[in-house]
Amino acid sequence: MPEPAPRGILLVDKPGGMTSHDVVARARRALDTRKIGHAGTLDPMATGLLVLGVGPATRLLTYIVGLDKTYEATIRLGVSTDSDDADGDETARAAADAVAAVTRDRIEAGVAALTGEIDQVPSRVSAIKVGGRRAYDLARAGEEVELTARRVTVSRFDVLGVRLVDTDADGPLVDVDVVVDCTSGTYVRALARDLGSDLGVGGHLTALRRTRIGPFGVSDAVTELAPDVELMQDATVATAVLGTFEVTADEARDLRHGKRLIGAASRLSREHPAAIDPEGRLIGIVERRGEDVKSLMNMAVDA
Structure with a gap:
């Protein structure tokens, strides 16, 4: 079977003299994938933390870019x-x-x-x-x-x-x-x-x-981009940024199918938390709809 496509969040310590686009291009070559984005650029003169999204995890970048x-x-x-x-x-x-x-x-x-x-x-x-x-x-x-x-x-x-x-x-x-x-x-x-x-x-x-950037520090960032660079799991990142909304396997299936979780809004502790299934996988980002909970954004789940 082919290797699964890389997915997750990558923290990079950008050196001076490079554009953020240069860093993304290097990451694409290192990880052999085109689907990489970033959560906010740095000027070429600047150094420090860039947050890259890889594969399906690029969908989380919209929740990271606005962090302090x-x-x-x-x-x-x-x-x-x-x-x-x-x-x-x-x-x-x-x-x-x-x-x-x-x-x-x-x-x-x-x-x-x-x-x-x-x-x-x-x-x-x-x-x-x-x-x-x-x-x-x-x-x-x-x-x-x-x-x-x-x-x-x-x-x-x-x-x-x-x-x-x-x-x-x-x-x-x-x-x-x-x-x-x-x-x-x-x-x-x-x-x-x-x-x-x-x-x-x-x-x-x-x-x-x-x-x-938000809960992520440059001390945890990599300085070298290589094929075996370790990515942060999207569930870990989403939980750190948005908080957790734990769901059962049945609820996870319903959210993926676009169904509401009837009467589940009382379990929400944050406005747009990350729905995490019993296996620790990120199902998506959810929101309140009256007394119910509905998926705001669904994540692809690896088989």
Whole structure:
């Protein structure tokens, strides 16, 4: 019998200099399958956690992409770029005396103002669509890009260190190492830009590492992609993200056939939990329909 097609979730620690698409392409070659997707990209400059879905488990990515995230980053104060990160072209440089006036107390105050629920204008080279086109495509074509502010939540924005950096160009700059916990859709590049703007010296991101997506940490991610790489079972992942709704074998069969579980809503502890059968298999994601439970999404079950 042929080997079953791979399925599950793969945590990858992306190196710098690679696109997220490059990582997906390598995973496809390593696992010899085309059906691989990801739960949110990282810029080529950035490193850290990418969550890949393999085979039927790609259907779980929609429940992962919106999870909160943690980043470690370095913000350089004193220089602005057109991309708000080190991959862009310099657009402005603050005077040396203005940079020298940036104290740790001022930085801490600026960070505090960018913590909590904030209205953030994404970077002009973000992947947000404007009139059906990606903002970064418009920016690279030299077109003006005006993005509207979006409400995001930065639940933690901690300063880990502040240091002067001598760049041999018009005096030293200030590097600020930070850690950020935030909702999906938050741009750390925009935090760097706005912190620099608030301090009157400009700023951009020089390093970014994603260390967490929801319950998944980069410490559990692989750095090498090989055919024998271990995948997380989709049932384990769905339970970690959504919680568990245990079902009997008969209930599992009914859910697969599109039937409601009559009067079962009282057993729900989460809005959209993972239905797990007695053998530990993921049947699908379920939801309340009145007093009943109905399948929101069914998963293919290996024979």
